[in-house]
Amino acid sequence: MSDPTATTGASTTGLSKVRRLPPEISILGVLLGIILVFEILGWIFIGESFILNKQRISIIILQVAVIGIIAVGVTQVIITAGVDLSSGSIVGFTAMVAASFSQSAANARAAFLDPFYAKLGLGWFIDSSPIWSILFGLLFGLLLGLMNGYIIAKTKIPPFIATLGMMVSVRGLAKWYTLGQPIALLNDSFTWFGQSFNVAGFPVPRPVIVFIIVAIICHIALTYTRYGKFTYAIGSNPQAARVSGIDIGKHLIKVYAVAGLLSGLAGVMTAARAQSGQPGMGVAYELDAIAATVIGGTSLAGGVGRITGTFIGTIILGVVTSGFTFLQVGAYYQEIVKGIIIVTAVVIDQQRQNRRRKTS
Amino acid sequence: MKAVRESGAIPGSEFLLEVDDVRKEFPGVVALDNVKFKLRRGSVHALMGENGAGKSTLMKIVAGIYTPDSGTFKLRGVDIRLKNPLDALENGIAMIHQELNLMGPMTVAENIWIRREPVNVLGFVNHGEMRRRTEELFRRLNIELDPMAEVRSLSVANRQMVEIAKAVSFNSDVLIMDEPTSALTEKEVTHLFTIIRALKADGKGIIYITHKMNELFEIADEVSVFRDGKYIATKMSKDVTRDEIIRMMVGRDITQMFPKETVPIGDVVLSVQNLTLDGIFHDVSFDVRAGEILGIAGLVGSGRSNIAETIFGVTPASSGTIAINGKPLAVTSPSIAMANGMAFLTEDRKETGCFLLLDIQQNTQMAVLQTKYVKLGFVKQHALTVDSKVMSDRLRVRTPDMQEPIINLSGGNQQKVLISRWLLTKPRILILDEPTRGIDVGAKAEIHRLVSELVKDGVAVIMISSEMPEVLGMSDRIMVVHEGRVTGFLDRKDADQIKIMELASH
Numbered sequence: 001m002s003d004p005t006a007t008t009g010a011s012t013t014g015l016s017k018v019r020r021l022p023p024e025i026s027i028l029g030v031l032l033g034i035i036l037v038f039e040i041l042g043w044i045f046i047g048e049s050f051i052l053n054k055q056r057i058s059i060i061i062l063q064v065a066v067i068g069i070i071a072v073g074v075t076q077v078i079i080t081a082g083v084d085l086s087s088g089s090i091v092g093f094t095a096m097v098a099a100s101f102s103q104s105a106a107n108a109r110a111a112f113l114d115p116f117y118a119k120l121g122l123g124w125f126i127d128s129s130p131i132w133s134i135l136f137g138l139l140f141g142l143l144l145g146l147m148n149g150y151i152i153a154k155t156k157i158p159p160f161i162a163t164l165g166m167m168v169s170v171r172g173l174a175k176w177y178t179l180g181q182p183i184a185l186l187n188d189s190f191t192w193f194g195q196s197f198n199v200a201g202f203p204v205p206r207p208v209i210v211f212i213i214v215a216i217i218c219h220i221a222l223t224y225t226r227y228g229k230f231t232y233a234i235g236s237n238p239q240a241a242r243v244s245g246i247d248i249g250k251h252l253i254k255v256y257a258v259a260g261l262l263s264g265l266a267g268v269m270t271a272a273r274a275q276s277g278q279p280g281m282g283v284a285y286e287l288d289a290i291a292a293t294v295i296g297g298t299s300l301a302g303g304v305g306r307i308t309g310t311f312i313g314t315i316i317l318g319v320v321t322s323g324f325t326f327l328q329v330g331a332y333y334q335e336i337v338k339g340i341i342i343v344t345a346v347v348i349d350q351q352r353q354n355r356r357r358k359t360s
Numbered sequence: 361m362k363a364v365r366e367s368g369a370i371p372g373s374e375f376l377l378e379v380d381d382v383r384k385e386f387p388g389v390v391a392l393d394n395v396k397f398k399l400r401r402g403s404v405h406a407l408m409g410e411n412g413a414g415k416s417t418l419m420k421i422v423a424g425i426y427t428p429d430s431g432t433f434k435l436r437g438v439d440i441r442l443k444n445p446l447d448a449l450e451n452g453i454a455m456i457h458q459e460l461n462l463m464g465p466m467t468v469a470e471n472i473w474i475r476r477e478p479v480n481v482l483g484f485v486n487h488g489e490m491r492r493r494t495e496e497l498f499r500r501l502n503i504e505l506d507p508m509a510e511v512r513s514l515s516v517a518n519r520q521m522v523e524i525a526k527a528v529s530f531n532s533d534v535l536i537m538d539e540p541t542s543a544l545t546e547k548e549v550t551h552l553f554t555i556i557r558a559l560k561a562d563g564k565g566i567i568y569i570t571h572k573m574n575e576l577f578e579i580a581d582e583v584s585v586f587r588d589g590k591y592i593a594t595k596m597s598k599d600v601t602r603d604e605i606i607r608m609m610v611g612r613d614i615t616q617m618f619p620k621e622t623v624p625i626g627d628v629v630l631s632v633q634n635l636t637l638d639g640i641f642h643d644v645s646f647d648v649r650a651g652e653i654l655g656i657a658g659l660v661g662s663g664r665s666n667i668a669e670t671i672f673g674v675t676p677a678s679s680g681t682i683a684i685n686g687k688p689l690a691v692t693s694p695s696i697a698m699a700n701g702m703a704f705l706t707e708d709r710k711e712t713g714c715f716l717l718l719d720i721q722q723n724t725q726m727a728v729l730q731t732k733y734v735k736l737g738f739v740k741q742h743a744l745t746v747d748s749k750v751m752s753d754r755l756r757v758r759t760p761d762m763q764e765p766i767i768n769l770s771g772g773n774q775q776k777v778l779i780s781r782w783l784l785t786k787p788r789i790l791i792l793d794e795p796t797r798g799i800d801v802g803a804k805a806e807i808h809r810l811v812s813e814l815v816k817d818g819v820a821v822i823m824i825s826s827e828m829p830e831v832l833g834m835s836d837r838i839m840v841v842h843e844g845r846v847t848g849f850l851d852r853k854d855a856d857q858i859k860i861m862e863l864a865s866h
Contacts, residue, residue, distance in 0.1 A: 226729050230729070233726050236716065240712050242674065243706055244694070244730070245697075
């Protein structure tokens with residue numbers, strides 16, 4: 001303020017700079033804190049290290065890779081101040097679709113041998129390339145996401161309701177597809193995508209690689225592209241976005257389509273990893289994905305959030321689950337404590353953000 | 361708290377409020393640098409200063425929203441430290457906020473008595489009693505409002521009346537009003553002033569933040585001026601002139617308030633014929649030429665802002681035509697308007713302007729991204745950052761850097777950011793709706809100078825404003841709107857305040 005030019009409000013640089021830490025710092029702190037607690041408890045009660053175990057690290061990430069892929073899409077939806085409840089059901093349906101296109105002829109009860117589907121000529125896909133499984137899984141995810149977006153953009157009903165309806169209907173669709181029967185005995189060429197490969201004795205599951213690639217692509221899209229800028233703008237102030245020339249409806253369709261596509265991808269990975277398709281797959285995944293997103297610092301009110309945060313949030317979910325298993329805590333206790341951790345993590349993050357806003 | 365209240369009832373203490381040596385720092389900014397301020401019983405004390413001078417910070421301290429880093433604070437002669445806004449309210453200090461803080465879906469009475477509802481023996485709210493108390497309160501203040509009306513159905517002026525009534529219902533004797541007239545029509549302002557005079561006669565002290573000089577001389581007894589977080593002076597308003605105050609506020613003379621230059625006027629750029637939006641405005645026709653400033657005057661609610669919104673495609677017209685450079689065009693969305701060289705600075709910074717959660721850089725670049733600085737979907741951030749910074753410096757946005765969240769800027773600086781957002785799109789037709797509302801004298805002059813520069817480059821400007829001197833000072837022609845219809849055009853040379861008011865109120 002002693003700067004003479006500031007007297008007339010002269011320059012953008014008239015005031016001293018403020019140091020800004022990346023917003024992920026606090027949530028990374030939470031993650032490290034949780035790991036530390038498990039490490040200490042591990043030495044006390046189990047007598048071994050929690051984190052210095054290659055197998056465990058790989059399992060932690062594998063467990064959450066599918067949730068993570070969904071969460072990357074859900075993060076974008078939540079940044080627009082929306083929500084997507086249909087992801088779990090889309091995972092169930094696309095897992096069924098993907099599985100059905102990779103059945104082996106060895107299975108006399110293969111879904112596409114059923115007269116209903118055989119009549120449509122789908123028998124051709126039995127023992128064919130895994131490309132079809134992936135393609136149709138992604139395609140149906142994309143279509144259902146587009147439908148979400150289209151309904152929200154055109155009818156302007158709350159995303160909560162639109163995607164709630166989609167969640168119920170698509171779960172029904174997944175059951176109807178084979179009249180509730182699971183699809184098993186899939187081709188190895190397809191299940192290959194769900195398996196691990198070794199890097200220097202370190203097992204790396206392929207779904208994890210997919211998760212990381214998806215996270216990187218979407219991080220770049222949100223940070224460096226017009227698509228990303230508009231996503232934040234819509235969540236921050238839809239009226240201002242409209243006056244700035246942004247076609248909100250068109251953009252929301254894109255965002256929900258991306259979320260649907262990623263749910264479809266998650267469905268394909270789920271089927272490949274489980275080597276089967278079951279209509280009950282992915283139940284409540286949407287809630288885990290929302291939890292991971294919110295733990296990662298994305299605001300349900302929209303306008304705020306980053307994929308890097310969601311990535312860390314996803315890992316926290318994984319660490320908590322495997323930490324409890326490692327400590328041999330019973331499954332019921334696990335769920336009770338997991339809920340508490342989700343809420344606590346968000347409370348800590350929010351308080352820190354409030355402090356930051358108040359001081360600046 | 362009670363104790364303070366009672367001891368404060370000593371009639372002798374001349375000052376309701378005495379603040380001395382108050383200092384408040386925020387990271388990177390000294391918001392208040394040892395300022396002082398005294399409020400007399402039964403007086404209106406105006407606070408003036410440019411945006412960012414520290415008025416709002418000081419008032420937030422008085423209202424218990426911020427705690428000062430140091431300094432003394434006396435209420436009715438007694439030292440006190442306010443813990444929070446509720447504490448302030450219970451000690452008789454009430455702030456009537458610039459952004460009104462009422463709950464829209466609830467009734468007027470519910471809003472006033474929230475947390476203090478009269479209850480019956482069973483603990484249920486006694487709505488009859490609540491209504492009676494509200495009516496009595498309104499009678500005392502000369503307010504005519506239905507206590508059972510939903511607040512969201514009220515006009516801005518009436519909501520403000522509710523806020524004032526609420527403050528009075530706490531028996532507050534220190535009332536802080538932050539630019540209370542910024543959204544009011546002339547008639548409503550007169551009514552507000554009547555109420556303020558009644559409050560004054562009742563022995564209450566009113567702190568009145570304003571940017572409008574004429575209000576200062578009309579309503580205030582004393583005026584304190586602040587600049588850059590420092591206290592400058594306190595004067596009796598009858599002993600001071602307009603020019604003296606401006607000099608104290610900006611620390612220099614502002615030679616020309618409306619730097620209107622005569623520039624050659626070119627061809628018709630925008631032509632509007634029989635434009636109608638059912639139920640809002642009808643048969644609006646006008647032309648704007650390159651290099652011309654067309655002022656639109658009219659009362660709040662006359663439809664002037666709706667006309668602008670329709671031209672820009674925010675609410676597409678029911679009928680009529682819009683032609684740009686002679687070519688008729690269906691403007692059904694803002695992006696179509698922008699693609700044809702239009703830009704629109706909206707009236708309401710907070711609602712339709714700022715992305716409050718985002719930083720200055722993001723706020724500046726959001727409109728231009730529609731058409732420029734993007735390659736294969738990727739934003740050319742480097743070039744955009746450089747150009748945004750140039751624009752920001754040209755408009756003298758006061759901020760540590762472009763990564764500052766816009767929510768931390770003062771109203772005037774936010775407005776400058778929004779103007780730079782539109783200037784980046786290099787518009788040929790610029791629509792400005794209340795471009796200088798709630799902005800200090802210095803920033804106002806800068807914005808006017810900028811508009812003059814733009815028309816020199818052949819930009820056609822449409823400027824809507826409630827401020828007569830601004831419309832008269834800047835416009836080449838003035839179109840007056842009344843109840844959704846154009847009631848007349850005035851040329852710069854024959855326009856004056858009286859003619860405008862005649863057309864605007866018919």
